[in-house]
Amino acid sequence: MRADRTQSRYQAGALSPQRRAADLERMRTEHFDVLIIGGGVTGTGAALDAASRGLKVALVEARDYSSGTSSRSSKLIHGGLRYLEQFEFGLVHEALTERGLLCHRIAPHLVHPLAFLAPLSGRVWQRAYYGAGLALYDTLATALGGSSGRLPLHRHLSKRRTRRLFPGLSSQKVLGSIKYFDAQTDDARFVTTMARTAASYGAAMATSARVVGFQRDARQVTGARVADMETGDEFDVSATTIIAATGVWSNDLSGMLGSQVGLRVRASKGIHLVVKRSAINGDSAIILRTSSSVLFILPWGGHWVIGTTDTDWSLDRDHPAASAIDVAYLLELANGILERPLSIDDVEGVYAGLRPLLSGEDEDTSSLSREHAVVEPMLGLLLVAGGKFTTYRIMAKDAVDRAARRLHGVPASRTADIPLLGADGYRQAWAGRERLASRTGVHPGIVEHLLRRYGTLAQEVLALIAENPKFGEPLAGAPEYLAAEVVYAVRNEGALHTDDVLTRRTRVSIETSHRGEKSVEHVVALMGDELGWDKATRDNEISHYLSRVAAERDSQRQPDDATADAARLGAEDVRVGLNTPV
CATH class of the missing domain: 1.10.8.870 (Alpha-glycerophosphate oxidase, cap domain)
Known part of the structure; x- marks a missing residue:
């Protein structure tokens, strides 16, 4: 019976071309409790949160799921170790709690523990300072019964042990390290899977659907004008409340409303390099504090991801550009700690993303808060902005909680206990992957690849191969x-x-x-x-x-x-x- 329910959810969550057409027709003809603008991690998270509470939900995205910031991150699910230096202990604890939920309950097929080494130069104060920070990090992860306690605690390593784990580190500059754990995900796949999960709860979902204006009754927002980017057609969507989860595009709402939206969001550009796995000799991730940001060297399948920068950006936000100086900067930072220097020939790919930061007056982007806010600049319109990928669920919950005030009898958020599609039965499927490979006649390596990308939805991909x-x-x-x-x-x-x-x-x-x-x-x-x-x-x-x-x-x-x-x-x-x- 449980297997039948799971299969039914999978079918209900299929975002097919036919489903898009049907959902667009629903948007033209039905009234929704909540209309969400934005198909990034916060918007899709809000769609899942609202739909799982029994609300009637629609979501529109101008391009594709996670086509903005949410597909261009460092691919990490983490507490924000460097935020401890800013004394944001509550933010770190919140993020570490979410990390635990994602690893163990919500998306174990998409979020995987990742070992990090924090290299040390040998100065006594450095080991003591970093060690104290990581001890606090572990404490915050387990405080108040946090779910993250199942990740291993940090350990101090000698130079010899460090070199054994990561031979590619410079023998001259690295004289030891501290090992700790965070987690990693494919951000774009995570968002797409969450969009499908929201659809399985009945949310109407449409990409290539851009909001071009708002419907108003006096000072109240009652809906939105939407353009279908595939056909050019425009139509109105009626909703009791609109949640705009538009990230670095949040300030653009002012033009549609004819007034300020109540939040100032600044864009900070972060770029990443993808290099060949053979270019660096090691297996764990590396984190290194720099003068202006944090350097990550992260294993990524048959590759490494190196990032990131943290600089103000005021140019085109739809697709921020990485310059030659950005690429050279990251190579220089990485080469400062690696035994074998990287060159531009080792770089396979480059991507740039924009972080939406809540802005004060004149702060550097590296010091702006990663906290989020929900504001209501006009009755019927909510704006959620700030935050980071790891805490998307809290942002979504807070936005839907505000929307629920205008409705009656709305239950509390359930998303802490809702696994994304593909999570149900994942651990059993992983344990039985060799049997699955034998039964389907597919190489075990391919089965592992599919399980780590789709979880138990991999069965559907394997069915296509059989077809x-x-x-x-x-x-x-x-x-x-x-x-x-x-x-x-x-x-x-x-x-x-x-x-x-x-x-x-x-x-x-x-x-x-x-x-x-x-x-x-x-x-x-x-x-x-x-x-x-x-x-x-x-x-x-x-x-x-x-x-x-x-x-x-x-x-x-x-x-x-x-x-x-x-x-x-x-x-x-x-x-x-x-x-x-x-």
Whole structure:
């Protein structure tokens, strides 16, 4: 019976093209308790929170799930170790509690513990200072019965032990370390899975649906005007309350309302490099405090992710650009601690994202608060901003709690106890992965790959391979992925365009030196067959994707933000009506 209920939820959460059409029709004709603007981690989290309380929910996103900040993070679920230096103990404890929930209850298939080394230069005060901070970190994780207590506690390591765990660290500069644990996730896959989970509770979900105005009755907001970016059609959505989870775009609401929204949100740019796994000899993650930010060197499948920067950004927010100076800065920081220096030839991919920070007057972005706020600038409109990926559930809960004040009999949030799709039975499936491989005739390595990306939803991907053996073939130019994953992204995960698949459903655009150029024709062939694309549409998809890659490469050769931004603006959006980069 439980298996039947789980399968029913999976089917109800399929974000197919047919489901999008049906949900858009619902938005045109029905009245909703809550309309959510924004398909990032906070918006999809709010959709799940509200729908699981029994509210009637709609969500619209101008591009794709997690196409903004939520797919361009450091891929970490963490408490924010450096926030201890700012005495934000409550924020760290909250984040560590969420880390525990995500690892052990909500998304064990998507959030995995990750060992970190904090290298030491040998000064006694440094070991004592960092050791005290990590002891407090562990204490906050377990305080008040926090769920994170199941991650191992920190340990002090000698130089010899450190070198054994991470031979690639400089023998001259690293004289020991402290080992501790946080967690890692594929941020874009997490958001897509949460969107599907919200849909399984009845939320109407639509990407390529942009809010272009608000409906008002005197001083009250009663709905929104939405443009379908696939067709250009516009329609009105009626709702009792609107929650805008628009991140660095929050200030844009002022123009639609004709008044200030009540929050100032500043954008801080963080860039990351993806390098070959063979370029660095080690297995754990590295964290190093720098003069202006934190350096992460993180294992990422067959790659490493190196980041991040933390600089003010006031240019194009739809697709922030990394400049040559950004890339050189991170390489220099990493080379300061590695035995073998990295060069630009080791870099496979580069991505840049913008963090939405609640702004004061003149603070540096590195010192701005990562806390969040929910404000109501106009009756019927709520704005949630700030925070960070790890605490999305708290942000979503607070926003829906405020929305619930205008309704009657709304129960409390349930999301602390709701596993995302694919989490049910994951540990048993992982333990039985060899039997699953034998039963399906698929290589055990492929089964492990699918389980870590889809959890028990991997059964659906394997069913596609059984349906058509060609779907079991590797993706052209990206053998880490299967053709079946492209088909699955279209049928179940709301993918509408090539960029959705190569950049977010998979990470081919940052994990290969060709940035997806060698994969795009294969992806377009698979998507085109599923979506009924004609030759002109297929050619257009290929052209837009290649133009985007060329513009990104060009921007990363520019000397500063202004010229990098200008270069990146050379690529048009494949979605109708969006005259900004993809």
